[in-house]
Amino acid sequence: MNTSAIVMLIVVGGIVWIGFIVSLRIALKREKGKNSADTE
Amino acid sequence: MEKREVFSSRLGLILATLGMALGTGNIWRFPRIIAQNGGGSFLIPWLIFLFLWSIPLLILEFSLGKAARKGTIGSFGKIMGKKFGWMGSYVGFCAMAIMFYYSVVTGWCIKYLFSSVSGSVLSQDGQAFWNSFLSSSYQPIIFHFMAMLFGSFIIYKGVRGIEKVNKILIPSLLVILLIGMIRALTLPGAAAGLNYLFTPNFSDLLNYKIWLEALTQSAWSTGAGWGLVITYAVYMREKEDIVLNSTIIGFGDYGVSLIAAITIIPVVFALMPSIEAATELVQQSGPASTGLTFIWIPELFNQMPGGRFFLILFFLALSFAAISSLISMIELTTRIFIDMGLTRKKAIIMVGSTAFVLGAPSALSMGFFGNQDWVWGVGLLVSGFFIAMAAITYGVKKFRNDFINQEGNDIHLGKFFDIIVYLIPVQFVVLLWWWFSQAGGWTDIFSSYSVGTCLIQWGLAITIFIVFNKKIMALTLKEGEAR
Numbered sequence: 001m002n003t004s005a006i007v008m009l010i011v012v013g014g015i016v017w018i019g020f021i022v023s024l025r026i027a028l029k030r031e032k033g034k035n036s037a038d039t040e
Numbered sequence: 041m042e043k044r045e046v047f048s049s050r051l052g053l054i055l056a057t058l059g060m061a062l063g064t065g066n067i068w069r070f071p072r073i074i075a076q077n078g079g080g081s082f083l084i085p086w087l088i089f090l091f092l093w094s095i096p097l098l099i100l101e102f103s104l105g106k107a108a109r110k111g112t113i114g115s116f117g118k119i120m121g122k123k124f125g126w127m128g129s130y131v132g133f134c135a136m137a138i139m140f141y142y143s144v145v146t147g148w149c150i151k152y153l154f155s156s157v158s159g160s161v162l163s164q165d166g167q168a169f170w171n172s173f174l175s176s177s178y179q180p181i182i183f184h185f186m187a188m189l190f191g192s193f194i195i196y197k198g199v200r201g202i203e204k205v206n207k208i209l210i211p212s213l214l215v216i217l218l219i220g221m222i223r224a225l226t227l228p229g230a231a232a233g234l235n236y237l238f239t240p241n242f243s244d245l246l247n248y249k250i251w252l253e254a255l256t257q258s259a260w261s262t263g264a265g266w267g268l269v270i271t272y273a274v275y276m277r278e279k280e281d282i283v284l285n286s287t288i289i290g291f292g293d294y295g296v297s298l299i300a301a302i303t304i305i306p307v308v309f310a311l312m313p314s315i316e317a318a319t320e321l322v323q324q325s326g327p328a329s330t331g332l333t334f335i336w337i338p339e340l341f342n343q344m345p346g347g348r349f350f351l352i353l354f355f356l357a358l359s360f361a362a363i364s365s366l367i368s369m370i371e372l373t374t375r376i377f378i379d380m381g382l383t384r385k386k387a388i389i390m391v392g393s394t395a396f397v398l399g400a401p402s403a404l405s406m407g408f409f410g411n412q413d414w415v416w417g418v419g420l421l422v423s424g425f426f427i428a429m430a431a432i433t434y435g436v437k438k439f440r441n442d443f444i445n446q447e448g449n450d451i452h453l454g455k456f457f458d459i460i461v462y463l464i465p466v467q468f469v470v471l472l473w474w475w476f477s478q479a480g481g482w483t484d485i486f487s488s489y490s491v492g493t494c495l496i497q498w499g500l501a502i503t504i505f506i507v508f509n510k511k512i513m514a515l516t517l518k519e520g521e522a523r
Contacts, residue, residue: 001231001234001235001238002235002239004080004238004239004240005080005234005235005237005238005239006238008080008083008238008239008240009234009238012083012087012238012298013298015087016087016291016294016295016298017291017295017298019287019291020288020291020292020294020295023284023287023288023291024054024288024292026284026450027050027054027281027284027285027288027450028050028051030281030284030450031049031050031051034279034448
C-alpha cells in the first residue's frame with residue numbers, strides 16, 4: 001500500500017472505529033451505573 | 041389508557057437503531073459510491089458530514105420523537121405547530137417512497153441468498169443470471185412480496201419484535217462482515233484495492249458531485265433525516281440518553297461501511313486480470329448501480345477457494361442488513377397510521393399492501409427504480425433541512441434545553457450544538473445551489489437523473505401535503521395536542 005493510502009486508512013478508520021468503541025463502552029458503563037442505582 | 045410499548049433496555053434501543061442504519065446503504069451503496077467518486081478524496085467530505093449533518097440530525101430526531109411520542113407527522117405538528125405538519129408529511133413520505141423500492145432490493149438480496157445456497161447463481165455467467173432474473177415477469181415481484189410480507193410480520197409483533205430480531209441480526213452481521221473482510225484482505229493483490237480505496241486526490245474536492253454524493257451517502261446510510269429515528273424514539277424509555285446513542289449510531293454505521301468497502305473493492309482488484317480492468321469495473325456499476333453487487337461479486341467469489349461459502353455469507357449479511365432497515369421503514373409508515381387512529385394490525389395490512397403495489401414498478405423496470413433511488417435519495421436532504429427547521433422554528437437553545445439536556449442524557453450539549461444546527465440549512469442551500477448551477481437539466485423532467493425530475497416529484501409531494509395539511513393534522517393530533 002502507498003503511504004498516503006495508509007495515512008488515510010489510519011485516520012478515517014481510527015476516528016470511526018475508536019469513536020464507536022469508546023462511545024459504546026461509555027454508554028454501556030453508564031447504563032450499568034443507572035441500573036445499579038435503580039436497584040439500590 | 042393504552043400502555044405505551046418501550047424498548048426493554050438501552051442495548052435493545054442501540055441495536056434496533058443500528059439495525060435501522062445498517063443496511064444495503066453500507067454494503068450495496070457505499071463501496072460503489074466511494075469507487076465512483078474519487079476513492080480516498082471522497083472520505084474527507086463523507087467524514088465531515090458525519091459531524092455536521094448526520095449526528096446532529098440524529099440527535100434532533102431522537103429529541104423530536106421522544107418529546108412528541110408521535111410519528112413524523114405528529115411530531116412536527118406537536119412541536120412546530122399544526123401549520124408546519126406538512127413538513128413531517130414530506131419527511132414520512134420520502135422514507136415511504138424509499139421503502140417502496142427498498143423492498144425490491146431486499147427481495148434481490150433474498151433471491152441471491154437462495155441462489156447462492158442452491159449454487160444456481162454460480163452455474164452461469166453473472167450478467168446472464170441477473171438478466172434472466174430481472175426479465176422474468178414474476179420473480180422480482182415474488183421476492184419483493186416476500187420481503188414486504190416478512191418485514192410486515194416482524195412489525196406486527198411490535199417494538200419487542202423489532203428488538204428481538206435486531207439482537208440476532210446485528211451481531212451476526214458484524215461477525216459475517218469481519219470474516220469476509222479477513223478473507224478479502226488475505227487474497228494476493230488485495231493491496232491494490234486498498235490503494236484505490238484510500239489514496240486521496242485532493243483536486244477531486246473541487247467537484248460538487250463528490251460533496252453531493254458524500255452528503256447523500258451519509259444521510260442514506262446513517263438514517264439521518266429519514267424520520268426513522270423519530271419513529272423509534274417514540275418507544276424510548278423516559279430517562280434515556282439521546283446524544284451518546286446518536287453518536288454510536290453514526291460511528292457504528294460508518295465503521296460497517298468501511299468494512300464493507302474494505303471487503304468488496306480489494307476482492308475486485310485481487311481477482312480481476314489487471315488494475316485497469318478492476319478500476320473500470322468498480323467505476324461502471326451497471327444498470328441502476330446494481331452491477332458490482334449482483335453481477336460481479338458472484339463471478340469474482342466463484343474464482344476464489346471456498347468462494348461459494350463466502351458468497352453465501354455475503355448475501356446472508358446483505359439480506360440481514362436489508363431486512364433490519366426495511367422493518368424500520370415499515371414501522372415509520374405504520375406509526376403514522378397508528379397516530380391517525382388505526383390499530384397496528386389494520387395499519388400494517390394497509391402499509392404492506394400499498395408498498396407491494398407501489399414498489400412493483402421498481403421491481404419491473406430498472407429505469408423507474410434508478411429514478412426513484414435518485415429522487416428520494418437526494419430528497420433526504422430536503423427531509424434533513426425540514427428537521428433542522430423544526431428545531432430552529434422552536435428556538436434552538438430552547439429545543440436543546442427542553443428536549444436534549446434532560447435527565448438521563450449522558451452528554452450535556454453546549455452552545456456549539458446550536459451553531460451546528462444553524463449550519464444544516466446553510467449546507468443544504470449551498471449544496472443545492474452548487475448542484476443546480478453545475479448540473480443543469482432544470483426542465484428535463486423525464487430524464488431519470490436530472491434536477492428537473494427531482495424538483496417536479498418533491499414539488500408535487502410538498503404541494504399535496506400543504507393542500508391537505510389541515511385534514512392530515514386533524515386525523516393525527518387531537519385538539520390541544522399541538523403547540
